[in-house]
Amino acid sequence: MTTNTLQGKALVTGASSGIGATYARQLAAKGLDLVLVARDQARLDTLAQTLAADFGVAVEVVKADLTQAAELQALEQRLLTDSSISVLINNAGMTVEGGYVDADPARVEAMIQLNVLAPTRLSMAAAKAMAARGQGAIVNLASVVALIPEQFAGAYGATKAFVLGLTQSLATELADKGVRVQGVLPGLTRTEIFERSGHDLAALPPEWVMEVEDMVAAAIKGFEMGEGLTLPSLPDMADFAAYDKARLAMGPRLSLSNPAPRYR
Ligand SMILES: NC(=O)C1=CN([C@@H]2O[C@H](COP(=O)(O)OP(=O)(O)OC[C@H]3O[C@@H](n4cnc5c(N)ncnc54)[C@H](OP(=O)(O)O)[C@@H]3O)[C@@H](O)[C@H]2O)C=CC1
Ligand SMILES: CC(=O)[C@H](N)C(=O)O
Numbered sequence: 001m002t003t004n005t006l007q008g009k010a011l012v013t014g015a016s017s018g019i020g021a022t023y024a025r026q027l028a029a030k031g032l033d034l035v036l037v038a039r040d041q042a043r044l045d046t047l048a049q050t051l052a053a054d055f056g057v058a059v060e061v062v063k064a065d066l067t068q069a070a071e072l073q074a075l076e077q078r079l080l081t082d083s084s085i086s087v088l089i090n091n092a093g094m095t096v097e098g099g100y101v102d103a104d105p106a107r108v109e110a111m112i113q114l115n116v117l118a119p120t121r122l123s124m125a126a127a128k129a130m131a132a133r134g135q136g137a138i139v140n141l142a143s144v145v146a147l148i149p150e151q152f153a154g155a156y157g158a159t160k161a162f163v164l165g166l167t168q169s170l171a172t173e174l175a176d177k178g179v180r181v182q183g184v185l186p187g188l189t190r191t192e193i194f195e196r197s198g199h200d201l202a203a204l205p206p207e208w209v210m211e212v213e214d215m216v217a218a219a220i221k222g223f224e225m226g227e228g229l230t231l232p233s234l235p236d237m238a239d240f241a242a243y244d245k246a247r248l249a250m251g252p253r254l255s256l257s258n259p260a261p262r263y264r
Contacts, residue, residue: 002135003137004180004223005224006030006087006220006223007030007032008033008084009033009034009085009087010023010024010032010033010035010085010086010088010089011075011085011088011089012024012027012035012036012089012091013066013090013091014037014093016036016038016044017043017192018189018212019091019186019191020038020089021047022212022216023220024047024051024059026216027089028054029055031057032087033057034048034058034059035078035085036048036059036060037062037066037092038063039064041061044063045061047059048061066113067113067118072121076122076125077125079125079129082129085129086130086135087138088123088126088136088139090122090138092114092118093114093159093193094193094196094197095111095152095193095196095197096155096156097199099154103154108154108155112155116163119166123138123140127173127174130177130179131174131179134178134179135178135179136179136180137182138170138181138182139181139219140163140182140184142163142185143157143163143185143186143187144187145157147164147243164183164185167181167182167183167228167229171228180223182230183228184222184230184232185231185232186215186219186232187210188208188209189209189212210233215232219232
C-alpha cells in the first residue's frame with residue numbers, strides 16, 4: 001500500500017553535504033534510520049555521529065564513488081538484497097565548468113555517470129526490491145533546469161531532464177505496486193555544488209536562491225502531500241499543471257502513420 005509518510009530506513013546518496021546531508025538530518029529528526037553514501041568518509045562519519053547522538057537513530061556510512069562501476073554495482077546489490085531499506089533518496093549529483101563548447105569531456109562523462117547512470121541503476125534496483133515487497137519510496141533529485149535547459153550552460157540541464165523523465169515513467173510503472181515515486185525540482189539552492197564547479201552563487205540575485213533547509217523541508221512536505229513532482233519554489237502549482245496538461249494533450253497526435261501536412 002502506498003503511503004505519504006517517510007518511514008523505516010532511508011538510503012541517501014550524496015549525503016556528505018548540501019541537500020543530501022540536509023535530507024539526512026530532517027529524516028533523522030522524523031525517526032528514520034539512515035544509510036549515508038558519498039566519497040568523503042570523514043564527513044559522513046561526523047554526520048552519522050551527530051545524527052545518532054541528536055536523534056537516537058541508527059546511522060550507517062557507506063563510502064562509494066558512484067562514477068565507478070564496481071562501487072555503483074555494490075550499492076545496487078545492497079538495494080536489491082537489504083529489505084530494511086524502505087526509502088531511496090537519489091540525490092548525489094554534480095555540475096561542471098563551462099558549456100558544450102568548452103567543457104572538459106571527461107568531466108561531462110563523469111557528470112553523466114553520476115547524474116544519469118547512478119540514479120537509473122539505483123532506482124531500478126530499489127523499484128524491483130520495493131515492488132516485490134509492495135511498499136517503499138524513491139525520491140529523485142532533478143532540477144528546474146530540466147524544464148528550462150536553455151538557462152544553464154552545457155549538459156547539466158539535459159541530465160536533469162533525464163531524471164525528470166525517468167521519474168515520470170517510473171512513477172507510472174510503479175503506480176499500482178505500493179511504491180511512491182517523487183521527483184524534486186529545486187531552483188537555485190545554497191550548497192557547495194556551485195563552488196565545486198567554479199560557479200559563483202554570490203553573483204546571482206539573492207531572491208533567486210533558497211536556503212537548503214527550506215528546500216528540503218518543502219520537498220518532504222510535498223512528499224507528505226502526495227505529490228509526484230515537487231517544485232519547491234513555484235508559487236502556484238496550477239502553472240505546472242497547465243504545462244503538463246498541454247504536454248499530455250499532444251499525446252494522441254505525436255505518433256501517426258502520415259507526415260504532418262506541413263512536411264508534404
Ligand atoms: N544546489 C542547487 O542549486 C541544486 C541542486 N540540485 C541537485 O541536488 C543534488 C544535490 O546537490 P547539492 O546538495 O546542491 O550539491 P553538493 O555539491 O553540496 O552535494 C553533492 C553530493 O554528491 C556527492 N557526490 C559528488 N560526487 C560523487 C560521486 N562521484 N560519488 C558519490 N557521491 C558523490 C558529494 O559528496 P562527496 O564529495 O563526499 O562524494 C555530495 O554529498 C544534485 O543532484 C544536484 O544536481 C538540483 C537543483 C538545484
Ligand atoms: C545546481 C545548479 O547549478 C543548477 N542551477 C540547478 O538549479 O540545478
